Amino acid sequence: MPEPVPIVFILSLAFGLHIALVNLDIGLATLIPIMKRVGERREDEFLVRRAKNLMRYYAMTYAVAGVFGTAFTVALLAFYPAFIGLAGHLTWVPFGLAILLIALRFLSVAGYWYLWDRVSSGIHLLIGAVMAATGILIPLGFRAVFAFLNAPFGLRLQPKPHLILGEALSNPTLMPLYLKSVFGALSTGLFVVASAYAWRYLRTEGELRERYAGLVKALLPYGTLSLFLMLVFGFWYTLSLLSVSQYKFVNIFGRFLGADPTKDFSWLFLVKMALVAVQFGVVLYVLDRLLKGLELDDEPMRWIKTLGPAALGTVITGELLNMYSQLPYFVARPDLFNMLPSWVVSALSVDTVNPLANLPGVYIITGAALTPLLAAVAALIYVATKGEPEALEGASRQREDMAAGGREGQPEVSGMGGDGGSG
Amino acid sequence: MPGLVDLILEWLRGYPAGYERLLSMIGIEVHWAILQYVLGLPLLAVLAEAIWLRTGNEHWKRLSRNLAKGFAVVFAVGAASGTASEFGLILLWPNLTEAAGRYIYFPLYLEIFAFITEVVFIYLYFYADGRVSRKAHLLIGVLALAGAWFSGAMILSVNSFMQSPANVLANYDPTTGSWAPPEVLLFVPTQVAQAIDAQKLASVGGKILESGADYVLVSLPAGLVRALMGQAFAGYTVGESLLAAVARPEAAQALASVPLKSVLDSIVANTVRHAGVYTITFKSGTYVATFVHSIGAAVTVSAFTVMGAYALRLLRTPKDDPDREYFRGAFKFAAVVALVAVAIQGTGSGHAMGAAVAEFNPEKFAAMEGTSEQITSLPALIHAEGLVHGKLMPLLAYGSTGAVIPSYDLIQSDFRPPLVVHYLYYTKIGLGVLLGLVALLAVAYLRRSAEPPGWALNLSAASPVLAQVVSFLGWAVREIGRKPWAIYGIMDVQTELTVNPPPTWQLMLVAAYLAALLALLFAVVYVYLWKREESGEVS
Structure with a gap:
């Protein structure tokens, strides 16, 4: 029986959105504290305000990433309860580590948001450093689980199913996968922000254009370096798959090497590489202009706008490639299955779908609910990114303060409670 | 007679997986402590905005905006703590998780859509302010609230099923x-x-x-x-x-x-x-009462928190500060909502919850009332056992003074919940009454004067902690009282546990870590409420 397409679609959608936002999240969490610090040291109010503005978007990114992460896990639980149950018995340490860091992270995110301008700059930076560090470290726990799914290092079934931690952590696919992911996330975050500022540049008049151009120029080298490192670690990851997870390797690269893949996903690899090529192409074009002594004007900025979407596309296709290339198995080592009990083999198969969940009604409800909600997500992104041009922001803020009855421009308004108020 | 410590130890050691249960309890409490604001603050924000639309008074808009600013990040933190809790459940109780995924997945699955609704409209409410019409913005707020409550309705149906499955x-x-x-x-x-x-x-x-x-x-x-x-x-x-x-x-x-x-x-x-x-979990006998009581708890905690926050502001602001009028109005609004919410909780939904427990979980009801020779129950301590257990509780639970409430000692020993829930339950009731008195006092003062005196404001400022404790105790009674069951009548604690339970020291370390983080989170919020931004911007 082929793997159930609607389920794979639902899981891919949730996972794809989650992973895109998580990558953005890691990049933003690293960038924001640095940006604010640099702004403070240079006494550059513009930079500090940009950092604060990014933090507003970051809160949304962080939340939506969490929502789709949970959606993915819940969908996986509904369709593959035996697999989740088995994973639960085995993965206390890697997932436990991730939980500890997730908890520290939400504290640091809340702290960084709520304590902005309420604690000293040094303490705020420290909280920001925790926010960035936890963002970078959380994937370690998750990647340990993904590495286990590449090749189940450390798995023992007697006297009961358990994991030898040292062996699991020595999985050759773990470190390259983790490092590749982290640098991919950094390049994504930096390129998306660079794209956003390029977009702002094109919508702004006056001297602020130069400020946005300066930001773009500052972000591009770091994004490019991260992208390059992602490719280096990606190559290492490929080699590690070749050594311990050939099923997966062949499904990705077999077609190029004359091997016979069970599931050919080389096309997805090519899509990913095309998106990487777009990013390098834009960067080289910009570099060429700068080396020629030309400024970053409208034309290169229009190209730079494509960097963010290309970077997001790269991480999404990369993750889906990693996920699909081991289908129809949850653990990409079918050669080991004859050593496993039948219930474990069954739990590790994508074809073993919970019959109570694999119902037409579930798919109808999913389609009916998801379509308007995804439209609403698009509306949210539109509204959130439809910021007013910088030149107008001052006036806008003043209006808001007036409306809010803040200190500046105190309006004469009657009380809402207290003496004879309406409260 | 066992003392309170003995009863706590009996809960911890007298049932399987004591430390795993303790860790789960702390992890879920961290989530719930935050989550209540996601369920409660949008209601307050929408109410404030609706009043603004009616009155045109800009202070209401300011209050609504400040509340939205509060729950925008609280939601993100709640989502992250939810993910952590979810993974915690999978790791410690994989068999229960597997059974839930296999048989009662549907509300969890629907929660995905509730969750997306929530996140979209909560952030639209935040970002679309001033970019859409006033009425459209209010509608977005209502949808954000609907998403949050829908999400709560789904997860609470699963919990209710575990408390009292429809087929048990x-x-x-x-x-x-x-x-x-x-x-x-x-x-x-x-x-x-x-x-x-x-x-x-x-x-x-x-x-x-x-x-x-x-x-x-x-x-x-x-x-x-x-x-x-x-x-x-x-x-x-x-x-x-x-x-x-x-x-x-x-x-x-x-x-x-x-x-x-x-x-x-x-x-x-x-x-x-x-x-x-698609419907099995919603048929649980305790579901409706659970939903109303839990949402009520969230609104109560949120209202007391807003009331406490503005009490702090009033305490910190000079008498001649122009913002003081706004703070007074916001305080009054929160105090009124808090009083209404706590009154409904104490009488309407609290009563329905108690009656549902008595009908569908008589063993838990017996433990809550402490109808055992093994302990001195609180009604017995004040020599009112005849009145409370003989008349009042039968009337409240079964609608007749002639009815009999279950005797804990007559229940087969392996079906008995921990007796510590008796003290937790009555402590909750006592603190809940105190909470109601705080709100009543605040509202009574506000009817007579512009703002309450300093001591009443100090009391109000402390009330969010009290509200959180009452809410926590409510869940503690519910969950501790579910023992020895994971799913009442079907699966016990030993069965739901992982085959690789972590060492106790690891469990305790993680529990202490989570508790410390929760304390730090509250400290952060306190500083946020206490201090103005150095730029002079007012929250």
């Missing part, structure tokens, strides 16, 4: 005071039922009730179901299990090597199909 019948008669173990109704597939020997089934307390096209409806004592479930998840085959004892000889032989879990799976799946794949 409690066996307590309040007219006579007699108790027997709960009975579990199962739609056994006809093919499986043919393997069962009716006489043998009757000898273990089972009954065949009726037959249908594809099922035989069987009633089994909860003790037997619990044992079978334990054996199934421990990997027994039919031949090794208790099922063999009620099977016809030829069937027992044929099925001897078949995993018990497969057979039970076919029975439970068929039961779920007949009860309704």
